[in-house]
Amino acid sequence: MKRFSKSVLLAALFLNANSAISSEPDVTSGPGTRYLSPEFISRYAHTYDPYGLASLLATQPGVALQSSGDPGGEDWVTFRGNPRDSSRMTLVLLDGVPLNGASNSTLEFNSIPLSMLHDITIYYGPLPARYGGYTSVVELRTKQASDRVETTVYGGTHDTYGGGFTASKGASDWGITFDLQAQETDGLEGQETTLRTVDNSDPFNPVIVTENPVYGNRDYQQVVPMITGHKTFNDSIRVGLMAQAVWTKKHYGDGHSQEEPDRPANREREFYNFGLSLAPAAGSDRDFELHVYYKDEDHETLALDNEFVNYGEQNKSQYGARGHYGFTLMDNLQLRVGGEYNKFDGDLKNDTAWDEILNEIIYYDNNADFDSPYFVYQDDLDNHAAFAELEYQWDDRATFSAGVRHDDVQDTKSNTSYQLAVSYQLTSSLRLHATGGETSRYPSLNEYNNALRDPSVLGPPIPGIVDPAELAAQNGKLEMETQKGGEIGLTWTTLGGALVSEIVAFDYEHEGEIFIDVRTVPNNLDPSNPLYNVLGPEINVLLRNNRPTKDDSHGAELSFNYSTEALGLYLNGTWNKLERKYSDGRSSHNQPFMPPEYYANAGAWYQWGRSKIDMEVDYRGKTDDSLQERGALPDVKLGDSTLVHLGYKFQLTDNLQLFARAYNLFDEHYETFYGLPMVKRHITGGLTYRF
Numbered sequence: 001m002k003r004f005s006k007s008v009l010l011a012a013l014f015l016n017a018n019s020a021i022s023s024e025p026d027v028t029s030g031p032g033t034r035y036l037s038p039e040f041i042s043r044y045a046h047t048y049d050p051y052g053l054a055s056l057l058a059t060q061p062g063v064a065l066q067s068s069g070d071p072g073g074e075d076w077v078t079f080r081g082n083p084r085d086s087s088r089m090t091l092v093l094l095d096g097v098p099l100n101g102a103s104n105s106t107l108e109f110n111s112i113p114l115s116m117l118h119d120i121t122i123y124y125g126p127l128p129a130r131y132g133g134y135t136s137v138v139e140l141r142t143k144q145a146s147d148r149v150e151t152t153v154y155g156g157t158h159d160t161y162g163g164g165f166t167a168s169k170g171a172s173d174w175g176i177t178f179d180l181q182a183q184e185t186d187g188l189e190g191q192e193t194t195l196r197t198v199d200n201s202d203p204f205n206p207v208i209v210t211e212n213p214v215y216g217n218r219d220y221q222q223v224v225p226m227i228t229g230h231k232t233f234n235d236s237i238r239v240g241l242m243a244q245a246v247w248t249k250k251h252y253g254d255g256h257s258q259e260e261p262d263r264p265a266n267r268e269r270e271f272y273n274f275g276l277s278l279a280p281a282a283g284s285d286r287d288f289e290l291h292v293y294y295k296d297e298d299h300e301t302l303a304l305d306n307e308f309v310n311y312g313e314q315n316k317s318q319y320g321a322r323g324h325y326g327f328t329l330m331d332n333l334q335l336r337v338g339g340e341y342n343k344f345d346g347d348l349k350n351d352t353a354w355d356e357i358l359n360e361i362i363y364y365d366n367n368a369d370f371d372s373p374y375f376v377y378q379d380d381l382d383n384h385a386a387f388a389e390l391e392y393q394w395d396d397r398a399t400f401s402a403g404v405r406h407d408d409v410q411d412t413k414s415n416t417s418y419q420l421a422v423s424y425q426l427t428s429s430l431r432l433h434a435t436g437g438e439t440s441r442y443p444s445l446n447e448y449n450n451a452l453r454d455p456s457v458l459g460p461p462i463p464g465i466v467d468p469a470e471l472a473a474q475n476g477k478l479e480m481e482t483q484k485g486g487e488i489g490l491t492w493t494t495l496g497g498a499l500v501s502e503i504v505a506f507d508y509e510h511e512g513e514i515f516i517d518v519r520t521v522p523n524n525l526d527p528s529n530p531l532y533n534v535l536g537p538e539i540n541v542l543l544r545n546n547r548p549t550k551d552d553s554h555g556a557e558l559s560f561n562y563s564t565e566a567l568g569l570y571l572n573g574t575w576n577k578l579e580r581k582y583s584d585g586r587s588s589h590n591q592p593f594m595p596p597e598y599y600a601n602a603g604a605w606y607q608w609g610r611s612k613i614d615m616e617v618d619y620r621g622k623t624d625d626s627l628q629e630r631g632a633l634p635d636v637k638l639g640d641s642t643l644v645h646l647g648y649k650f651q652l653t654d655n656l657q658l659f660a661r662a663y664n665l666f667d668e669h670y671e672t673f674y675g676l677p678m679v680k681r682h683i684t685g686g687l688t689y690r691f
Contacts (some may be wrong), residue, residue, distance in 0.1 A: 011055070012144070025493075025500050026563045027060075027570070029402075030662070031125075032487055033423035034060055036120040038143075043568060043605050043614065047154050047659060047686060048162060050679045051075055057138065057188035059603065061504070061557035061572040062124060064595035070187035071251040071677040072220030075109050078115030079124055080134040080597045081553035081578045082483070089132035089441065095142055095228065095242050096291040096322070097275030106268075113181045113224055113248045115152070118143040126419045126437035129387035129403030130324050130338055131292070133442050135483045135510070142228050143168075143262060144243070145175025154659075154686025158679070160185040163194055163686075176229040185563030186676065187218040200646045219251040232281045240277040247272070250360055270298040278323075287326030287336065294319040315347040325389075336389040344381045344445045352652045383409040398424040398490055407440050407480065413482040415440040429493045445479070465531070467524050485553075499562045507554040550581045566607050573600040596621040596640070610651040618643045620670070637654075641670035661684040 013398045026040040041056070049055045051067060058065035082089045092099045092107055100107035101142040131137045145168045153163040162183030169176055193551045233239065250267045256408035275293040280286040299314045324338025387405035394400070399419045408414040419437035426432055489504035520538040525531055557575035562569040575598055597623035605614035623638040647661040660683070667681035 007455040023173070024509070025497065025561060026568060027500070027559075027561045029433070029489070029491060029502055031423055031433040031671045032124050034122040034124070035062070036122075039563070041114065041117055043612075044616070047115075047152055047688070048108075048156065048160065048661070048684045050185075050663060050682055053112045053114060056107040056114065057109075057120075057122070058618070059570070059601045060122060061559045061574045061601075062506070062555075062576070063122070064574075064576075064599055064620075066246075066595065066672040066680060067676075068673060070220070070679055071185050071217050072108075072187065072248060073218070073676075077109070077138075080508060080555065081576045081595060082125075082510065088139060089134060090136045091131060093137065093139045093277060094244070094273075094275050095140070095240060096279075096289060097242060098291040098295075098320075098322075099273065099629050108246070111222060111224055112140065112270075113164070113179060113226065114179065115166065116142045116177075116179050116226060116228070118297065123485065125508070126435065126439040126486060128401075128419055128421075129389050129405040129417075130336065130385065132385055132405045132407060132417065132440065133340070133383070134450060135288065135439055135441055135481075143177070145170035145177045145230065147227070150688060150690040152686060152688040154507065154684050156684030157188050157682055158188075158238075160384065160682070160684060164215055173232040174230065179226045179228075181224045181226075182222065184219070184221040187220050188679065190246060194203065212511050213242075216564075219249075221249045223247045236281050236284050236286065238279050238281045240275075240279065242273070242275040242277070246273075247271075259469045265645070266454075267299070272296045284671065287334070288324065290321065290323035290336075292321045313348070317345045319343055324389075326389075330392040333648070334391045334393075336391070337387070339384065339386040340384060346379050346445050348379075363472060375683040378411075378445070379451045381410050381448055383442050396425065403437075405440070407442055409442045412443065413479045415472075415482065422524055431491045433490040433491065434486065438482055438484045441481040443481070452634070465525050465535065466521055468602070479512055481510065483508055483510045486624070489557075495562070498558065498564055502559045504557045505554075506556070508549040508552075510553065512549065552579045553577070554579070568602070568605045571602045574598070594624055596623040596638075598632065612649045614647045617647075620672070623672070636674045638671050638674060641668055643668055643670070657688045658685075659687070 003506040026037050028035045036056075040502040044056065044059060050071045050076075053063060054065050054067070054077050057063050057077050062080045064078045066076045066078060069378070073251045077090070079090060090100075091110075092109075095114070099112070118140075118141045121137075121139040123131060123139070125136045127134065127137060135456045147170060149167045151163065151165045155161045160183070162181070162185075164179065164181040166177065166179045168178070168641060179531075183250050224244070224246050227242070231243045233240050246269065248269045258651060273293070273295050275291060277292075278290040280288065287454070295318045297314070297316045299316065320338040320340065320342035322338070323338050326334055326336035329335050365608065385405055387403060389401065389403040391399065391401045394569070401419075403419045405418070406414065406416045417438040419435065420438070421433075423431060425432040426592065453509065485506065485518070487504050487510035489502060492499070492501045493499070523532060523535055523537050525535070555574060555575065555674075557572070557574050559572045560570065576595060598619075600619045601617065603614065603616040606613060619642045622640045624636075642663045643663075644663065645663050646665050647659070649657055649659045651657050663682040664678075664680055664682075668681060670678050672678060
């Protein structure tokens, strides 16, 4: 059977190698980058996927999807083991405008409509100097305006319903597009989760007392209207406009907590994003960009019993500008200079809190009664940066680039970083590329406030056991995180450009993660005190800033992409080994948001006549996860999983297309975080009609 399958595959490759191939490869790469073409997005981005853009990105090597379970929950993609959740580590740009970063840098990937995207570029890091401030970048560009009006409707299991409407008009020097997407789903309703009772009397050795199967309801609704437009002036300057709103509501009766009977546990989010851009017109050889933007977010979460996720109503805003100007110094030598400025504001209104002593939710009459760790110390923050990049083109054989960037953050130590990259054509079909350097990440407003909080003692608050001065001295001035390292790879293009193969080795060191860490201070009780022998000579202390921690991440990636006008195949495999070293001397401890050590993706599509069928296979190896974010508790193991997704499209008429998709076709149970099951089999079907 295996021999027969291989024969069929080789025959298909041979036959299609002689057919007309796509004008451009579906996926291309460069030093530290990966480009997903419009063809790739249209073939592999389906009308509905429970995890949206995050699922699409996770088809690429070095990118792992992690989620709190179901649509509308917290979703992340980690890039080559970047620590923590990458919605804080990864800058996401939509037409040059940052989508995340308003005050806590979070991003809901599934709220970005794939139907509006033209292409995607991933920067793994170290980043080109014009980006910076993060450890990786996902750059999204929307489709150009054209004369089209179309609508899509779909429905499926888990009481999932949705649809979209797009109206676009384009001319030689202007264009405008309106897009509206809406969906709702019951998520994991009816899916089995687990309620665990844990004895935490010894925080380093928790004991699971009971495990009971329970069921949860996690309804999710989302509406995303969006307008993009452009106008060209003097055949050289293109002015772009982008306006987007995201309205979501998530029900958090998730089975891990008992919500207050008379008050549903919801999270409601209103997000408004506006951007104005200046760039060269099509065909211009000038090099400049200017993006001016404003974002405003109202994010309200109501408290859950036993699961304190309430921070009241957060009003967060950001305005800023980023851009560059490039010019030629001499033949084949280009210089690009630019900068960035961002201003953040956060406001909090609290009316509920979970009282651990009274074991109940308290409702306050005014927000002054309860201090939140988010903005209690400071409610504004700004950062600015300046950078320069040099690029040298040596014939058609090689490209060399170098960049330097200086970042300053309010009341935070500044940092200067750099990047070097080279791409060299060894032969007509074999290319060598490499990148290296350092990238700095600035803290967001909520992380800044968390770092300003006083350290606290792990254990009972017994007076006299810790010297207050010694405790206060543990928190120093907040520093920017840094990531050092790079990659080296070979790309081989064969079969007339239809097959692109690549192998990459990478190595990173991430230092100073802004998170909670554990350190020790002396026990100041008299040794004759019986408690001294119980507690020991040192007391564990929780720190809320980036006392030095180091994450070592290294690995290798292998990828194959084959595409013709009728057939497409891809195969990606990643090995990613991580190790964390804590400031208190602990090492070889797994970090939270840990990606699997081995993961791989494969996919194929085939088109004949009016039909197109596609299949994807996602493999996640076993994962070591941490029960607590600070990594102080023992690790748990997550099993491996292999998911199969199957899709079909049929062009019934020139204007009407029917489609169906099965996500997790074989209904496999799996988790990417301990205790949070992911969506099992999910089937949707619908139609798209173009007027």
